[in-house]
Amino acid sequence: MYVCLCHGITDKAIKQAVREEGIGNLRQLKQHLGVGSQCGRCIQMAQSIIDNTIIDE
Ligand code: FES
Numbered sequence: 001m002y003v004c005l006c007h008g009i010t011d012k013a014i015k016q017a018v019r020e021e022g023i024g025n026l027r028q029l030k031q032h033l034g035v036g037s038q039c040g041r042c043i044q045m046a047q048s049i050i051d052n053t054i055i056d057e
Helices: 011-021 026-033 043-056
Strands: 002-004
Touching: 002 043, 011 026, 011 043, 026 043
Parallel strands: none
Antiparallel strands: none
């Protein structure tokens, strides 16, 4: 599922960035994938995916 339409980023890509690249917060995710850097509509969803992925570890 697409989370960030502006950058074409899926939930899978975000989970992978958290697990494999050590991304731990929205700021890092923004720098890494660009998520949330345009319209910002994806920010809440992206944040909860980061949180849930970290909890799952
Ligand atoms: Fe992510 Fe617009 S949907 S910045």
